[in-house]
Amino acid sequence: MNIHTLDMLFGEQETIRTKNLQAGEFIFHQGESARNIFAIEKGQIRLVRPTFEGRLVTMHLAKEGESFAEAALFAEMYHCNAMAVTDTSIHIYPKEKVLHALRISSDTAEEYIFQLSAQVRALRTKLELRNILSARERILEYFHLYANPNSRELHLIVPLKEIAADLGLAHETFYRELAKLQKDNIIERKENKIILLP
Amino acid sequence: MNIHTLDMLFGEQETIRTKNLQAGEFIFHQGESARNIFAIEKGQIRLVRPTFEGRLVTMHLAKEGESFAEAALFAEMYHCNAMAVTDTSIHIYPKEKVLHALRISSDTAEEYIFQLSAQVRALRTKLELRNILSARERILEYFHLYANPNSRELHLIVPLKEIAADLGLAHETFYRELAKLQKDNIIERKENKIILLP
DNA sequence: CATAAGATATGATTCAGATCATATGCACCT
DNA sequence: AGGTGCATATGATCTGAATCATATCTTATG
Known part of the structure; x- marks a missing residue:
C-alpha cells in the first residue's frame, strides 16, 4: 500500500x-x-x-x-x-x-x-532479469521492459547507480556497457533519457 | 492462492x-x-x-x-x-x-x-539471495534461511538441480560447492538431508 | 530386465564481470 | 572560492562461475 x-x-x-x-x-x-x-x-x-x-x-x-x-x-x-x-x-x-x-x-x-x-x-520480473547472465542483454531487456513502447524512451528518474544495483550489476559494469551500447548505436542518451534505436 | x-x-x-x-x-x-x-x-x-x-x-x-x-x-x-x-x-x-x-x-x-x-x-528473499555474489555464501545463506533452526537440518524435497536453478547457479557449480562444503566439514549430507554443522 | 531419461558428479577451460584505482563533473554548503 | 560528497566515467587486473565434456548413479517404464 x-x-x-x-x-x-x-x-x-x-x-x-x-x-x-x-x-x-x-x-x-x-x-x-x-x-x-x-x-x-x-x-x-x-x-x-x-x-x-x-x-x-x-x-x-x-x-x-x-x-x-x-x-x-x-x-x-x-x-x-x-x-x-x-x-x-x-x-x-x-x-x-x-x-x-x-x-x-x-x-x-x-x-x-x-x-x-x-x-x-x-518482483518476478526483477528475478527473471537476474536469470539473464550477460550484462549487456540484461540491461537491454531492462530498457525494453520499462521504456515507453511507442516512443522507445526511458526517463531516468533515479541515478544510474541505483539502476545498476537494481539490475544486480556493479555500477562500473553498467556505465561501461552503457557506453558500449551507445557506441554500437543501440541506444542514445539525451539529458535524462535513454532512447532505444531501432 | x-x-x-x-x-x-x-x-x-x-x-x-x-x-x-x-x-x-x-x-x-x-x-x-x-x-x-x-x-x-x-x-x-x-x-x-x-x-x-x-x-x-x-x-x-x-x-x-x-x-x-x-x-x-x-x-x-x-x-x-x-x-x-x-x-x-x-x-x-x-x-x-x-x-x-x-x-x-x-x-x-x-x-x-x-x-x-x-x-x-x-520473492524478496530470493532476490536478496541473488545479491550475494559468491556461490558458496549464497548456498550457505540459503541453507541457513530454510533449514530448521533447531535441528539445523534441511529436507531436500526437490532435486538439487532445481535448488541450483532457484539460487541462480549452474547446477555444476552447485554440486561442486556442495562437495567442498562437505569436505570442509561445514555441512553433512545424509539421505535427503543437508545438516549444518556448527 | 533392458533401456532410456534424468540427476548427480567432477575435470578442464574460458571469459565476463567484480574489484580496485583514479579522474572528472556536478550540486550543495559556508 | 574552496571544500565535501556523490554520481559518472574509464582503465587494469583477477577471480570465480559458466560452459563444455564425460561418467556414473538413480529412477521410471515398457
Whole structure:
C-alpha cells in the first residue's frame, strides 16, 4: 500500500502517528514484536537483514510515499532491521487497525490485493532479469521492459547507480556497457533519457 | 492462492472446469485476453516470456497444488506464455468469479492477502539471495534461511538441480560447492538431508 | 530386465564481470 | 572560492562461475 491509501484508512489525519528520524536511525530491529506498519512521508528507509555470517543484505529500499514492513501484518516479529538512509519522516499505523480496516472494507481489501499482485509481478520480473547472465542483454531487456513502447524512451528518474544495483550489476559494469551500447548505436542518451534505436 | 482455496470459492465441485494437457501444450499465450486464472491438480506449468531478442526467460515454474496466472486478475491480457512441462491437469477459474468471491467474503480476501504477502516476502528473499555474489555464501545463506533452526537440518524435497536453478547457479557449480562444503566439514549430507554443522 | 531419461558428479577451460584505482563533473554548503 | 560528497566515467587486473565434456548413479517404464 502507499501512504495515501493507509492515511485514508485512518480517516482523521490527526490520529495518525508520525515520527522523524535522523539518517542512520533505526525504526525497528529483527526479532522485535511487530506491532506497526509504516509509510514514508519524506526520505528513504533501508530494510536490511544480517546473514548468518554477519554480512548485511538489503532486502528493500523504500522510497517516499511507499509503505514498508507490511509483512509484519501477518508476522509476530519483524524479520529485518529498518534504518533511515537520510533524514526521514514516517507515518506509523498499528497493524490491528490496518487488518480491521481491510476486514470491514472490501474496497480497501481489493485495492490492497491489487497492489500486492502488482508487487508480485514486479518482483518476478526483477528475478527473471537476474536469470539473464550477460550484462549487456540484461540491461537491454531492462530498457525494453520499462521504456515507453511507442516512443522507445526511458526517463531516468533515479541515478544510474541505483539502476545498476537494481539490475544486480556493479555500477562500473553498467556505465561501461552503457557506453558500449551507445557506441554500437543501440541506444542514445539525451539529458535524462535513454532512447532505444531501432 | 492454492487449488483448495480456489476450489472452495466455487462451492460445488461440479462447476469447476478442468482441462488435461499434454507435455508441451500451451494454456495461453502472451497478449491473449485474460479471462481465467488456473491451478494445477497434477503436473507442472512453466510460465515463460520471450525477451525482445527472442530468447525465452522463465518467469515461474508452478507446481502441483499451486495456482498460476493470478496476475491476470488485474490485467487485460496475459503477459507471458504458459506451457505444460509434463502431462498436466489444471482447474480453470473465470476471473470475474474469483474477484466477485473476494469482494463478498472478507475472510477469503484476508486469506488471499495473507498468501500474497507471503509470496512477496519469499520473492524478496530470493532476490536478496541473488545479491550475494559468491556461490558458496549464497548456498550457505540459503541453507541457513530454510533449514530448521533447531535441528539445523534441511529436507531436500526437490532435486538439487532445481535448488541450483532457484539460487541462480549452474547446477555444476552447485554440486561442486556442495562437495567442498562437505569436505570442509561445514555441512553433512545424509539421505535427503543437508545438516549444518556448527 | 533392458533401456532410456534424468540427476548427480567432477575435470578442464574460458571469459565476463567484480574489484580496485583514479579522474572528472556536478550540486550543495559556508 | 574552496571544500565535501556523490554520481559518472574509464582503465587494469583477477577471480570465480559458466560452459563444455564425460561418467556414473538413480529412477521410471515398457
